[in-house]
Amino acid sequence: MGNVIKKVLVLLKNLFFKRLIFFIGIIVVWQVLFYTKLYPVQMFPSVKTIWDSLVNNLANGELLAKTGFSLELIGIGMLIGMILSVIFTGLAMISKVCRNFVDSIITIAHPLPGIALLPIIILWLGLGSNAIIFVIVHSVLWPMLLNTMTGFSSVPKLYKQLGQNIEMSKIKLVFGIYIPASLPNIYAGLKISWARAWRALISAEMIFGASGTSSGLGFYISQKRYDMDTPAVFAALIVIMLIGILVEDIFFNQLEKRTIGKWGMVSQ
Amino acid sequence: MSSLIEVKNVIKQYSNAEGKLLTVLDGIDLNFEQGSFTCILGPSGCGKTTLLELIGGFQLPTSGQILTNGNPVKGPGMDRSMVFQTFDQLLPWKTVFKNVEYALTINKIGADKKEREDTVMKFLSLVELEKFRDYYPHQISGGMKQRVAIARSLAQRPQVILMDEPFASLDSQTRNTLQEQLFRIWEKANVTIVFITHNIQEAIVLGSKIVVMAKSPSKIVVNIDNPVDAGGGIRFPDAKGYNECWKFLHEKISAQTYKEELIQENNPDEIC
Numbered sequence: 001m002g003n004v005i006k007k008v009l010v011l012l013k014n015l016f017f018k019r020l021i022f023f024i025g026i027i028v029v030w031q032v033l034f035y036t037k038l039y040p041v042q043m044f045p046s047v048k049t050i051w052d053s054l055v056n057n058l059a060n061g062e063l064l065a066k067t068g069f070s071l072e073l074i075g076i077g078m079l080i081g082m083i084l085s086v087i088f089t090g091l092a093m094i095s096k097v098c099r100n101f102v103d104s105i106i107t108i109a110h111p112l113p114g115i116a117l118l119p120i121i122i123l124w125l126g127l128g129s130n131a132i133i134f135v136i137v138h139s140v141l142w143p144m145l146l147n148t149m150t151g152f153s154s155v156p157k158l159y160k161q162l163g164q165n166i167e168m169s170k171i172k173l174v175f176g177i178y179i180p181a182s183l184p185n186i187y188a189g190l191k192i193s194w195a196r197a198w199r200a201l202i203s204a205e206m207i208f209g210a211s212g213t214s215s216g217l218g219f220y221i222s223q224k225r226y227d228m229d230t231p232a233v234f235a236a237l238i239v240i241m242l243i244g245i246l247v248e249d250i251f252f253n254q255l256e257k258r259t260i261g262k263w264g265m266v267s268q
Numbered sequence: 269m270s271s272l273i274e275v276k277n278v279i280k281q282y283s284n285a286e287g288k289l290l291t292v293l294d295g296i297d298l299n300f301e302q303g304s305f306t307c308i309l310g311p312s313g314c315g316k317t318t319l320l321e322l323i324g325g326f327q328l329p330t331s332g333q334i335l336t337n338g339n340p341v342k343g344p345g346m347d348r349s350m351v352f353q354t355f356d357q358l359l360p361w362k363t364v365f366k367n368v369e370y371a372l373t374i375n376k377i378g379a380d381k382k383e384r385e386d387t388v389m390k391f392l393s394l395v396e397l398e399k400f401r402d403y404y405p406h407q408i409s410g411g412m413k414q415r416v417a418i419a420r421s422l423a424q425r426p427q428v429i430l431m432d433e434p435f436a437s438l439d440s441q442t443r444n445t446l447q448e449q450l451f452r453i454w455e456k457a458n459v460t461i462v463f464i465t466h467n468i469q470e471a472i473v474l475g476s477k478i479v480v481m482a483k484s485p486s487k488i489v490v491n492i493d494n495p496v497d498a499g500g501g502i503r504f505p506d507a508k509g510y511n512e513c514w515k516f517l518h519e520k521i522s523a524q525t526y527k528e529e530l531i532q533e534n535n536p537d538e539i540c
Contacts, residue, residue, distance in 0.1 A: 156356065167375060183361075191463060
């Protein structure tokens with residue numbers, strides 16, 4: 001009997017089961033609220049209708065296509081954001097003038113919501129995917145840059161001395177010492193950027209609508225709202241959350257475990 | 269024996285926050301001979317680390333000259349390798365092996381991978397850590413980390429190893445063991461070592477030469493050949509002349525502290 005309890009406790013410790021219990025809790029509360037009929041069904045659908053909508057929309061390929069399109073835009077946006085942040089960080093490393101310049105840009109641009117830039121972006125880039133990518137890059141670049149620069153400036157003096165001692169060139173110093181030593185900060189920046197990218201993408205899509213022939217999850221959500229297909233709206237939200245969990249738990253966790261976790265660079 | 273490193277009338281000044289000049293080193297003259305093991309003693313804050321960083325080329329003197337093999341020091345280089353006090357001096361993302369190998373890879377020392385590996389393993393076995401080659405720094409103890417740092421320095425094949433209180437954070441048991449190990453390595457590897465410490469015992473055990481620095485602004489107070497005779501072996505407290513030497517050094521260092529306090533009482537403005 002004691003053994004069984006122990007095993008159950010071990011299972012509870014497991015993140016997956018903790019999460020599962022949490023989700024079951026939410027589902028139960030949701031369903032109870034549904035049964036009280038406090039809100040109209042159009043606003044507050046039952047768990048079952050949401051589930052059916054999710055399964056149907058996944059099965060007919062519509063939701064998957066939209067998700068795929070959104071992910072593609074995020075991927076492009078994050079890639080551009082990462083490249084730009086490496087370039088900016090490099091510039092900031094080269095000279096003090098550049099550093100001040102980059103600091104000023106961050107101070108000005110970071111608090112600026114991408115949506116506030118929309119009118120100008122539409123004027124400049126039109127209504128296509130490019131405009132959405134621009135908003136994503138804007139939301140990704142600054143937190144990434146901020147974290148990378150924080151990481152670089154908190155590299156211990158001793159590591160720099162070690163690098164100088166063994167006569168490393170500036171480029172080797174950046175790739176061999178600065179980047180690995182700043183990985184905890186760089187990962188933090190990546191995580192924040194990833195979350196910001198999703199937000200930017202969905203809101204931009206909801207405002208821009210479809211770009212050309214294809215469209216993503218944001219457009220899907222606003223379209224379903226027009227149709228008063230509330231279960232489908234929730235289904236899309238569930239997909240966004242699932243992707244978030246997958247990326248966080250599988251991609252980022254594994255990445256950290258295999259690098260800074262293995263190297264003892266995280267406080268556990 | 270020829271002079272490998274010459275420190276000639278070196279003065280080092282910093283300006284503090286109020287723009288006032290603060291003299292840390294006030295005319296230091298020292299010679300480090302090929303194959304010597306010099307221990308530099310001094311009260312804390314006397315500029316021992318500054319002197320080491322000047323020799324290492326991480327800072328430049330305000331005036332005076334530092335020469336290695338007759339050439340002025342212009343910056344850090346492979347010929348002068350550092351071992352620090354902190355345990356965090358290994359790169360955490362590299363294994364013990366890779367940490368030692370890094371300087372060799374960066375500078376393309378050794379004909380091929382195999383030759384580099386042999387070099388690394390030779391020095392890892394010198395500090396008796398060949399079994400830990402694939403461990404990451406966070407998986408080994410503080411004393412082991414310092415040994416890896418020593419192996420890393422040796423593998424760099426420097427003309428001189430500059431050690432900044434490398435054993436100061438260790439427990440006394442480990443410290444004694446590492447002192448003996450370092451002494452044997454110095455005998456075997458025929459390297460020149462400049463070793464900073466604030467521990468008199470450590471200076472007597474290790475140093476072929478012992479230097480005492482005064483409190484800042486620093487001058488050299490004592491510069492002697494280690495008088496303790498242990499027949500070339502390690503100088504344990506039962507060696508001839510150990511006690512006298514300890515007392516002598518202790519007096520010299522206490523005199524520094526005492527003098528400092530007197531000055532402070534008389535004109536407190538002169539102390540920064």
